[in-house]
Amino acid sequence: MQKQLISLIRYGSILLLGFFLIFLFNQLYQFSALFHRLHPFAGYGILAAGSVAVALFAYRFHRLWQPPSLPPLPDTERAPGYGDYSAALARSLPVHPDHPDHSNRNDSARWVKTNLKLLEVDALRQVKQIATKNFFIGAFAQNTSYGTTTSMLNNLKLVWRIYKIHHRNYHIRGYMDLCRFTYESLPLSDFSKEELPSHIKPVIQSAFSNTLASLLPGGNLLTPFFMNLFLAGATNTYLTCLSGIISLRYNQAMTAEDQAEIIAQSKFEASFLLKEIVRECNPVLSVTVSKAVKNAGVDSLDSVQAASEKGNFAQDIVTHLAHSLKSILRENVSVEKGA
Incomplete structure (x- = not known):
């Protein structure tokens, strides 16, 4: 069913493109006919210039759409094509400013791995920054269209930033392929109840590893309310961390073995990063909620x-x-x- 739907979308896109080109050249021909009445060569010039402009636009769009092809991904580091793949990857990666051999770009696997490690630090910084924003969005705007839309846009922005970090030249299809791989790797994209416990576990662990009641000056009566906010924020943060790290590991994979371990490694790293973010955001959330509840209580008692x-x-x-x-x-x- 999915293959038939994709085939139908492609066929419809080609059909719409064909009709658009027919309409475009028909309008161009009619426009050149107006100048042909003044002088025959003027009409031909307008028609030729319009055709060249359309061809140039198609060429530039193709370059923006289609990324340059890389050699096949080697199975292991000892595979015969590993050197060719690392050399092609070195040409597509931007050189990190802190690289020891910044001015001497080479195609060795060691140079590529060093550069990828430095780029990984920048990417993880972006993951933590946007995941922290999504923590408070999930806590205070849970179950709302605003919260869902904002979190989704932040995740798309995060994937785009990670794509920019790992590519010298940007291509639409490359970014779309990264978004598709990231989405298909997330939980519930293709529902499987067997995988849910492994994703719920880090959220629960981060909740009960912190003594929430001790952070609430208002007492234990606020704990259920705060736990509701916290679990919503932690879940949103975990999904953001998972999206960012999956995108990161996909861009940094140099062998088929690395690509096969993306999901398992991303779960572990997302769980670790979730605990770090919760440790920083939990006191801020608890103090904010406590003060808000106390001020609301004073206002209510004034009535x-x-x-x-x-x-x-x-x-x-x-x-x-x-x-x-x-x-x-x-x-x-x-x-x-x-x-």
């Missing part, structure tokens, strides 16, 4: 009206409790601000 002279006994008790709680919350807020 409790004072008891009238003819009020009953129950109303007097409610008013007294409201003022007492309001005083306690305001003292806690002032203490935190002073700290």
Whole structure:
């Protein structure tokens, strides 16, 4: 079914392109006919210039669309084509400014591996930066169209940045192939219940490895509310880390063995990076939520009206409790601000 759908899309694209070219050249012919009335050579000149412009646009679009072909990916480092592949990869990679042999580009596998390690540091920095943003987006905008759309755009931006880091020249098809590989490698892209525990495990571990209740000045009553925010943010962060690291490992693979281990290695690295991000974001989230809840509690207690002279006994008790709680919350807020 999937192959038939892809074939249908390709056939439809070719058909639409054919109709577009017919329409374009028909309009160009009619436009050149206007100048042909003034002078025959003027009409031919306009027609030739228009044809050359269309051909030049098609050539430039093809160069932007189609990346240069690389030799077949070798199975191992001892395979016969490993040297040719590393040489072609060296020509396509940008040279990192901190490379020891920055001014002396060569095709050796050692030079390529050193350059890839330096590029990996820059790519991981981008992964952590965007994954941290998606943590707070997932926590505060969970289950909303804004949160889903923003997280998806951030993931596409992350894949694009990793693609730019690993390529001297940018090509549309190369970026689309990277996006497709990354999406197909993510959980639930092709649903399999056997793989879910391995992806849920790091999120749960990062949740219960931190004493959340001790980070909440408001007490344990806020823990369920905070846990809901935290799990949503941690899940969003894990998927972002996984997307970025899968894209990174795909660009850094030099053998078929490396490419076969992308999923397993990406899970491990995404879990490790998730714990690091949670360790930094968890206190910020807990303090922000605690202060917001306390301020909201003070505002809510301010709406409790004072008891009238003819009020009953129950109303007097409610008013007294409201003022007492309001005083306690305001003292806690002032203490935190002073700290």
